[in-house]
Amino acid sequence: MKKLALFLMIFALVFVTxxxxxxxTESGSNSGGGxxxxxxxxxxxxxxxxxxxEAKGAGNQPYPVTDKExxxxxxxxxxxxxxxxxxxxxxxxxxYPNIKIQLEVIPWDQYWVNLEAAAxxxxxxxxxxxxxxxxxxxxxxxQLLPLKERIEKENYSTANFPEPLLDLYTIDGEQYGFPKxxxxxxxxxxxxxxxxxxxxxxxxxxxxDDLIENAKALTNPEKKVWGFAAHIxxxxxxxxxxxxxxGYVLNEDRTKAGHADPKSIEGLKxxxxxxxxxKASPTIxxxxxxxxxxxxxxxxxxxxxDGSWNQIRFRDNEYTADRVDVTYxxxxxxxxxxxxxxxxNVIAKNTKHPNEAWAFLKFLGSERAAEIQGETGTVLPxxxxxxxxxxxxxxxxxxxxxxxxxxxxxxYPTTVQGRKAQQIETDIxxxxxxxxxxxxxxxxxxxxxxxxxxxxxxxxxx
Amino acid sequence: xxxxxKQQPKVTAPLRSVQRLSTKKKQDYFWAYLFIFPTLLGxxxxxxxxxxxxxxxxxxxxxxxxxxxxxxLVNYKKILNDPVFVSSLKNTLIFTVLSxxxxxxxxxxxxxxxxxxxxxxxxxxxxFFLPVVTMPAAIGIVWRWLYNADFGIINYLxxxxxxxxxxxxxxxxxxxxxxxVVAIWGAIGYNMVIILAGLQNISPQFYEAxxxxxxxxxxxxxxxxxxxxxxxxxxVTIISMINALQTFELIFMMIGPDSLVIRDTQTLVFMFYKExxxxxxxxxxxxxxxxxxxMILILTIIQFKWQKKWVHYS
Numbered sequence: 001m002k003k004l005a006l007f008l009m010i011f012a013l014v015f016v017t018x019x020x021x022x023x024x025t026e027s028g029s030n031s032g033g034g035x036x037x038x039x040x041x042x043x044x045x046x047x048x049x050x051x052x053x054e055a056k057g058a059g060n061q062p063y064p065v066t067d068k069e070x071x072x073x074x075x076x077x078x079x080x081x082x083x084x085x086x087x088x089x090x091x092x093x094x095x096y097p098n099i100k101i102q103l104e105v106i107p108w109d110q111y112w113v114n115l116e117a118a119a120x121x122x123x124x125x126x127x128x129x130x131x132x133x134x135x136x137x138x139x140x141x142x143q144l145l146p147l148k149e150r151i152e153k154e155n156y157s158t159a160n161f162p163e164p165l166l167d168l169y170t171i172d173g174e175q176y177g178f179p180k181x182x183x184x185x186x187x188x189x190x191x192x193x194x195x196x197x198x199x200x201x202x203x204x205x206x207x208x209d210d211l212i213e214n215a216k217a218l219t220n221p222e223k224k225v226w227g228f229a230a231h232i233x234x235x236x237x238x239x240x241x242x243x244x245x246x247g248y249v250l251n252e253d254r255t256k257a258g259h260a261d262p263k264s265i266e267g268l269k270x271x272x273x274x275x276x277x278x279k280a281s282p283t284i285x286x287x288x289x290x291x292x293x294x295x296x297x298x299x300x301x302x303x304x305x306d307g308s309w310n311q312i313r314f315r316d317n318e319y320t321a322d323r324v325d326v327t328y329x330x331x332x333x334x335x336x337x338x339x340x341x342x343x344x345n346v347i348a349k350n351t352k353h354p355n356e357a358w359a360f361l362k363f364l365g366s367e368r369a370a371e372i373q374g375e376t377g378t379v380l381p382x383x384x385x386x387x388x389x390x391x392x393x394x395x396x397x398x399x400x401x402x403x404x405x406x407x408x409x410x411x412y413p414t415t416v417q418g419r420k421a422q423q424i425e426t427d428i429x430x431x432x433x434x435x436x437x438x439x440x441x442x443x444x445x446x447x448x449x450x451x452x453x454x455x456x457x458x459x460x461x462x
Numbered sequence: 463x464x465x466x467x468k469q470q471p472k473v474t475a476p477l478r479s480v481q482r483l484s485t486k487k488k489q490d491y492f493w494a495y496l497f498i499f500p501t502l503l504g505x506x507x508x509x510x511x512x513x514x515x516x517x518x519x520x521x522x523x524x525x526x527x528x529x530x531x532x533x534x535l536v537n538y539k540k541i542l543n544d545p546v547f548v549s550s551l552k553n554t555l556i557f558t559v560l561s562x563x564x565x566x567x568x569x570x571x572x573x574x575x576x577x578x579x580x581x582x583x584x585x586x587x588x589x590f591f592l593p594v595v596t597m598p599a600a601i602g603i604v605w606r607w608l609y610n611a612d613f614g615i616i617n618y619l620x621x622x623x624x625x626x627x628x629x630x631x632x633x634x635x636x637x638x639x640x641x642x643v644v645a646i647w648g649a650i651g652y653n654m655v656i657i658l659a660g661l662q663n664i665s666p667q668f669y670e671a672x673x674x675x676x677x678x679x680x681x682x683x684x685x686x687x688x689x690x691x692x693x694x695x696x697x698v699t700i701i702s703m704i705n706a707l708q709t710f711e712l713i714f715m716m717i718g719p720d721s722l723v724i725r726d727t728q729t730l731v732f733m734f735y736k737e738x739x740x741x742x743x744x745x746x747x748x749x750x751x752x753x754x755x756x757m758i759l760i761l762t763i764i765q766f767k768w769q770k771k772w773v774h775y776s
Contacts, residue, residue: 003493109718113739119527120742141526224612285632288721289610300612420741430722 062153063355067098070356075104075125077111080312084378091372092363099356112419119143124348126357127364130177131343132168133418138346139169139176140416140461145347147175150358160367162382164411165342177344178365181379183308184338184405185240186326187211193218193225193302202303204401206330208244208270211303215280218302229292229301230274230281232433234422235412236305239339242267243410244332250413250454257454259425260447265440266333272432272439284433296320305329308380308402315377315394328401340409342382416457424449513755519748530745537749547750549725550733553638557645557729558706565646566698569653574687576654577661587658591651602715605644606631609716631716634726641712641727649705653698660694661687692773700765707758710735730754 076085082105089101104125106114112134118124119138130138138144151158158166158178165179189202197218202210215227231237239249247264250257258264274281282295293310295301297317314320329338345364347357363369370381374389380402381390391399415421425446432442523533541547576587593601608615609630617627630640668686677685688695710731717727719736728736730750738747 116527116742117739137526143527284722285629286612288723289629289632290612423740426720430720434722 063150063358065096065099065355065359066353069098069100070353071100071102072127072351072353072357072360073102073104073125074360075106075115075128077106077108077129078309079105079107080310080316081373081378084373084376087372087376088364088369091368092360095363096356096359099360101360122350124350126351126353127345127347127360129180129343130169130346132341132412133414133422135169135176135344135346136171136414136416136457136461137418139171143349144176145349145351145354145357147177147347147358147361148173151175156362160383161365162342164340165344165382168342168411169344169346177346178361179382180343180345180364181309181373182340182342182382182406183380184340184402184409185236185305185307185329186338186401186405187303187329188296188306188314188324188326189303190296190299190301190320190324192323193299201325202327202330204328206328208241208330208332211270211330212274212278212280215274215303216278219280224300226282226295226301227280228274228303229287229295230271230433231287231292231304232271232284232426232429234425235339235341236307238268238271238429239410239413240267240305240329240337241270241332243337243339244329244334245270246332246334248413250415250450254413254415254454255458257447257450259443259450260440263334265443268429268432268439268443270332272435275433276435284430296324299323308399309378311394311397311399311402312377312379315397322396324397326397326399326401328405336405336408337410338405338408339412340406341412415454416461417453421450421453424453516748516751519744520752522745522748524743524745526742533745537746538753540746541749541753546725546728546733547730550728550730553727554707554709554729554731556638557642557709558703560639561642561645561649562699562702562706564642565649566653566695566702568646569650569698570657570688570691570695572650573654573657573661574683577658587654590654593648594651598711598715601644601648602712606716609640632721632723634723637717637723637727641716644712644716645706645709649702653702656698657691657694660691663694664690689774693775696765696769696773700762703761703765704758707754707761 074085074089082103085103089103092101093099115124115128115134119141124143130144150156158175161179162182165182166175169175169177169179187202187206191201194201194214199214199217202214211228218227219225234249242249242258242264245263245267247261247267248258249264259268271281275283282290282292282301287295290300292301292304293306293313296304296306297314297319299319311326314324329336345361347354347361351357367383367385370383370386371389373379373381374383374386375393377390377393379390380387380399387403391403393399428442428446428449431437432439519530520537521532521534522530523536524530572590576583576590607613611617611627611629611632614630616630620627628636631637664687668690669682672682672686708731709729713727713729713732714735717724719740721727731754734747734750734754737750738744
């Protein structure tokens with residue numbers, strides 16, 4: 001018997017050790033934390049009835065919510081938005097105290113790799129954020145819970161969501177998610193550096209030339225200060241200038257890649273020239289070493305393009321809180337343009353608790369959730385009434401420009417294999433940013449690579 | 463030829479003749495197998511199983527979300543035509559050829575120095591061993607900061623000597639070597655501990671005899687210590703080489719897939735990660751990992767065959 005006892009003990013020990021996963025998890029590199037995704041042409045949303053009655057208590061319940069305790073996972077990537085999400089969950093729990101929501105923040109750098117692995121393994125979180133770059137991939141591969149039937153059976157009104165954003169997350173008439181917010185891009189600038197150089201702050205009349213002139217004047221290599229960070233990211237940087245020059249990234253029906261169009265190249269050149277010709281920007285190497293946002297937050301860069309969603313990050317950073325402000329993107333040769341996008345909350349198709357997830361999803365899309373996002377200054381909500389709250393939440397920044405910019409918004413251009421297409425853009429344009437090849441050559445290669453992806457997607461999914 | 467069967471041959475009863483075993487022997491065997499069963503089960507389930515599955519995967523072609531079809535040798539053909547594979551292989555080999563000998567040489571010197579009864583020797587040993595138990599993420603973050611071209615400490619110190627700043631992690635010609643430095647720094651502690659054990663196995667009589675003959679410090683080291691250390695060095699070389707060929711963490715932490723120098727620093731395992739998890743092409747990734755496996759297997763076999771030439775077993 002002694003041998004048996006000894007054996008069982010060792011067996012248990014070995015099995016437990018063998019089963020535990022080895023190795024520490026590597027956390028990501030620098031926190032990106034940007035909401036990158038796409039939407040159709042931005043317009044403001046129309047008004048409409050609000051759905052506060054869809055909460056518990058409304059008459060017929062075609063999708064009854066259980067009384068038992070249930071835990072759902074809600075996954076997203078922006079840790080800056082976690083307080084607002086928590087607040088939404090707390091208010092949701094006042095209506096449904098038995099539905100526990102576990103917030104899971106995965107940093108932007110790993111979010112999509114993680115999500116794809118989860119989808120492949122059938123372990124997607126119950127509810128999660130998705131963006132336009134990745135939406136079609138998940139929807140067309142049956143990873144998302146379709147909502148049309150639920151909307152119709154419950155007479156749920158989607159009139160409060162901006163039409164273009166709602167359309168973005170619809171495929172062939174089937175709705176897959178509700179817009180969570182809307183975002184545009186602005187020109188953030190460091191008032192202190194402008195004062196020190198004796199220059200006037202950027203305003204709504206600025207053109208590309210103003211940007212270049214001021215960037216050059218603000219650059220001081222000895223003090224390690226540059227005028228403008230000409231970074232390579234798509235949504236916040238060169239996608240905008242491509243359209244401002246009259247070019248395009250993808251055409252309307254996603255059949256053609258426009259990077260090699262001469263006007264698009266003009267939009268790209270603004271960035272590469274800023275680095276190599278005007279010498280008013282850090283090099284791509286320097287921006288790889290140190291993220292441009294971090295440079296902005298330490299006073300090493302006077303101006304950056306960045307999105308409305310980072311308002312909260314700059315507001316809470318002790319350096320930028322009082323020293324920076326934001327205004328409209330400068331106008332290009334073809335006028336004004338900004339990339340408009342909005343995230344959506346979606347439900348995993350194979351969630352174990354579809355009715356409970358649906359209840360939470362509706363709450364996430366409600367006016368109250370929009371108000372929380374607005375009044376905490378977290379993001380520009382996609383609800384008319386709540387937008388005001390966001391603008392007013394931080395009087396130190398001129399946040400109104402982001403709402404105004406919706407007028408000349410361009411929907412985020414993307415395709416089913418959006419992530420792959422963007423990796424091609426990053427890989428090849430990095431060489432042009434580094435000066436190894438000309439921007440014209442790079443644009444040609446990128447257009448070819450992205451075109452191949454477009455053709456693949458159109459063949460497979462149409 | 464003498465009488466071959468006059469002597470009783472040693473009895474090592476194979477299982478075939480279990481019936482002829484005594485009950486006690488049977489019991490012994492039963493318990494023996496029972497005791498190794500858990501580890502065996504674990505090894506088969508968690509080591510062998512995944513390897514076999516990876517071999518299978520390497521012959522599949524992948525679409526979105528894991529929809530795979532049998533592809534035959536398509537992934538292997540892709541490897542032959544892939545310039546990224548060639549550059550990854552080159553980087554991996556440079557990394558191994560530089561980091562393994564250097565780290566072992568340094569570890570041996572350090573182990574030798576710390577094999578004395580000087581004051582605070584355990585403190586020194588601990589300090590050298592600390593990198594081994596530090597989280598890779600922490601190592602990556604801190605070294606990235608040290609290496610930062612504009613705001614890092616190393617360039618700051620260089621600046622004090624009026625030396626121009628170096629793009630440690632952003633210059634394609636240098637980045638790989640910057641990583642090698644960190645790898646060596648991290649490996650010294652581990653190798654040191656093993657070599658220390660090997661050093662302490664050397665009988666002091668050898669050194670006494672050598673002293674009597676008038677041998678100096680260096681003679682003792684090269685003529686006594688090193689030869690008697692070769693079994694340990696053999697072990698350390700094999701382990702270090704296998705680890706070096708599988709480098710991933712440092713590249714992932716300090717460079718990252720979007721860096722402009724990724725082509726100059728990407729290792730085979732990083733390429734595997736990129737294909738299998740970022741591009742979600744597990745078929746191609748598996749093929750890459752299998753090629754690496756075969757490479758390491760062949761190199762290890764060569765090492766084992768070669769040991770007769772240089773390893774002295776006492």
